Amino acid sequence: VTEPDLEGRHVVVSAGGTREPLDPVRFLGNRSSGKQGYALARTAAARGARVTLIAANTGLPDPAGVDVVQVGTAVQLREAVLKAAPEADAIVMAAAVADFRPAEYATGKIKKKDDKDPDPIVLVRNPDILAEISADRARPGQVIVGFAAETDDVLANGRAKLTRKGCDLLVVNEVGERKTFGSEENEAVVLGADGSETPVSHGPKEHLAETVWDLVARRLG
Numbered sequence: 001v002t003e004p005d006l007e008g009r010h011v012v013v014s015a016g017g018t019r020e021p022l023d024p025v026r027f028l029g030n031r032s033s034g035k036q037g038y039a040l041a042r043t044a045a046a047r048g049a050r051v052t053l054i055a056a057n058t059g060l061p062d063p064a065g066v067d068v069v070q071v072g073t074a075v076q077l078r079e080a081v082l083k084a085a086p087e088a089d090a091i092v093m094a095a096a097v098a099d100f101r102p103a104e105y106a107t108g109k110i111k112k113k114d115d116k117d118p119d120p121i122v123l124v125r126n127p128d129i130l131a132e133i134s135a136d137r138a139r140p141g142q143v144i145v146g147f148a149a150e151t152d153d154v155l156a157n158g159r160a161k162l163t164r165k166g167c168d169l170l171v172v173n174e175v176g177e178r179k180t181f182g183s184e185e186n187e188a189v190v191l192g193a194d195g196s197e198t199p200v201s202h203g204p205k206e207h208l209a210e211t212v213w214d215l216v217a218r219r220l221g
């Protein structure tokens with residue numbers, strides 16, 4: 001039986017992976033399917049929360065009873081998060097956000113040049129949304145959760161990232177080409193800014209989502 005412990009709360013969840021366009025047919029992207037973020041949105045709604053789901057390129061059907069905002073790029077994701085933040089009791093950033101985007105967008109398809117080396121793709125830095133919303137909280141007492149996709153030294157990198165980003169909780173999951181991204185399952189450790197470590201064993205993405213909401217609900221009091 002699901003307790004309605006998030007009733008009266010508004011939560012914002014980001015899901016999916018941003019795509020940074022190079023030209024009308026190409027983009028820089030990542031392997032996020034959005035499944036972990038959607039599991040967070042569904043479970044929060046089941047626990048009574050009003051949910052805003054900011055979805056980047058997932059192609060997944062809208063979960064019932066959830067407000068969905070579709071975005072494409074990191075800059076659009078940032079705008080949607082900043083717009084929703086002032087009313088949010090908690091923000092969970094499960095989306096995989098590109099750290100860089102092409103410096104220039106070619107309005108026509110980039111052509112290959114015969115017998116010549118390609119021009120290098122020049123990248124510029126995208127805003128760090130999680131660090132920004134953590135440093136400048138839109139509401140007092142707002143709980144902010146980040147995710148970290150790591151391939152090695154998972155816990156040490158996660159702890160450093162939690163400090164750098166300034167969020168309250170950081171879910172560290174190990175990823176690989178066939179691990180976590182796109183699959184139905186996940187396995188993680190949730191690190192707290194208070195030094196806590198909550199391991200979540202391998203299981204459905206809903207299982208990890210429920211643990212995240214347990215920790216958020218405790219912090220909201």
Ligand code: PMT
Binds near residue numbers: 016094147149
């Ligand atoms: O979508 P699935 O297929 O279900 O896979 C789930 C997942 C692996 C994508 C998810 O569980 C996950 O780990 N998401 C975060 C992936 C990621 O981009 O991690 P990161 O280490 O690059 O970023 C750390 C945190 O900062 C994340 O909360 C990210 O949303 C945020 N960030 C990153 C860069 C940036 N410019 N702005 C951000 O806000």
